[in-house]
Amino acid sequence: VPTSGKRFARKTTNQPIGAQTVRHVFGLLQRCFREAIVDGHVTQNPCAGYRLPANPEKQRLAEAANYLSEDEIELLLSSSLPLRARLIYEVAIFTGLRAGELWGLRWEDLELEGPRPRCVIRHSFDGPTKNNKTRSFFLLPRARAALLRWRDLTERSAASDLVFSGPKGRMHTDGYDAGWSKHRDQLGLRRELTFHALRHTLASHLVMGTWGRQWQTNQVSQYIGHSSIGVTQRYAHLSQDHLAEL
Numbered sequence: 679v680p681t682s683g684k685r686f687a688r689k690t691t692n693q694p695i696g697a698q699t700v701r702h703v704f705g706l707l708q709r710c711f712r713e714a715i716v717d718g719h720v721t722q723n724p725c726a727g728y729r730l731p732a733n734p735e736k737q738r739l740a741e742a743a744n745y746l747s748e749d750e751i752e753l754l755l756s757s758s759l760p761l762r763a764r765l766i767y768e769v770a771i772f773t774g775l776r777a778g779e780l781w782g783l784r785w786e787d788l789e790l791e792g793p794r795p796r797c798v799i800r801h802s803f804d805g806p807t808k809n810n811k812t813r814s815f816f817l818l819p820r821a822r823a824a825l826l827r828w829r830d831l832t833e834r835s836a837a838s839d840l841v842f843s844g845p846k847g848r849m850h851t852d853g854y855d856a857g858w859s860k861h862r863d864q865l866g867l868r869r870e871l872t873f874h875a876l877r878h879t880l881a882s883h884l885v886m887g888t889w890g891r892q893w894q895t896n897q898v899s900q901y902i903g904h905s906s907i908g909v910t911q912r913y914a915h916l917s918q919d920h921l922a923e924l
Contacts, residue, residue, distance in 0.1 A: 700730065701730065704725065704730060707725055708723065708725040708726075711723040711724065711725055744868075744870050744871055744872070744875045744878055745871075745875055745878040745879040745881075745882040745883070745916075746771070746867075746871060746875065746876070746879045748883075748888060750867060750871075751771060751879070753865060753867070754767060754865060754867070755767070755768055757865055759861050759864070759865070761831070762828075762831065763856055763857055763861060765824050765827055765828045765831075766780075766828075766842060766856045767856070767858070767861075767876060768820065768821075768824040769821055769824045769825060769828065770873070770876040770877065771876045771879050771880060772817075772818045772820040772821035772824065772880060773797065773817065773818075773821045773880070774876075774877045774879075774880035774881060774901070774902040774903075775799070775877065776802065776808065776874070776877060777852075777854070777855070777873060777874065778801075778802030778803045778805075778808075778852070779799050779801070779802055779807065780841075780842055781803055781840070781842055781849055781850040781854065782800075782801035782802055782803045782804060782805075782840075782849065783797075783799075783801075783840070783841045783842065784801075784837070784838055784839060784840055784841060785829075785834055785836075785837050785838070785839055785841055786837035786838055787799070787800060787841075788825060788841065790817075790822055790825055790826055790829070794816055795816065795817045795822045796814055796815060796816045796817055797814070797815060797817055797821075798812065798813070798814045799812065799813050799814075799815075799903065800812050803849060803851075803852065804849060807903075808903075808905075809903065809905050811903075813903050815901050815903075818889075825841075828841070828842075842856075855872075855873040856873070858872075858873040858876075859873075877902070878913075880902060881898055881902050881910065881913050882913050882916050884897075884898045884901070884902075885898055885910075885913045885914065885916055886916055886920040887920070888920075895907060895910050895911055895913075895914060896910075898910050898913070
């Protein structure tokens with residue numbers, strides 16, 4: 679194939695190879711080895727029995743689709759689960775914080791009084807945030823209300839105390855989900871709803887405009903602390919389904 683001229687010129691790009699191209703190349707490679715076996719050049723086909731990994735983009739979209747519906751949120755927050763667990767889940771849903779950001783949150787990071795309550799994220803557990811950036815955002819009304827109720831239930835002596843501390847004021851470790859897996863199954867919620875799906879829930883409903891106006895993708899990206907707007911665009915297809923239902 680000629681490589682000179684604009685039409686056939688090779689271009690350097692940072693974009694990943696498309697899934698369809700990967701399948702075509704792999705299929706060609708399989709056929710080449712089959713022919714090589716017939717011609718006696720090799721004795722085995724290294725492609726035999728190998729399965730291509732799932733399309734990463736499809737996996738990411740599937741993960742983004744794992745969010746609690748309005749009915750599931752209502753079922754969860756109005757259930758007979760322990761109040762402390764329900765408040766943690768409510769804060770997780772209406773702030774969209776990652777688990778490490780929740781467990782690393784301190785009272786000095788919250789401003790719950792005044793007309794514009796806000797939250798500052800400085801840590802993931804006791805280390806830097808995922809993107810090594812401090813971010814600040816205003817709290818949605820339900821997040822503020824849940825945090826106020828949580829404050830009334832807890833004993834704290836210093837601004838530096840953890841908001842969601844473990845036994846003896848210690849920080850929860852990676853993998854802790856506040857009993858989510860057990861409570862999810864107890865309520866009969868879908869098994870694919872991991873604790874991280876609570877974060878997806880906020881992004882999904884903001885994009886769909888469930889709780890008021892429909893947020894733009896760049897607004898959701900900034901609010902929830904995504905590394906790029908491309909990450910947030912996984913949720914864009916949800917708004918189309920929502921509009922179709924309307």
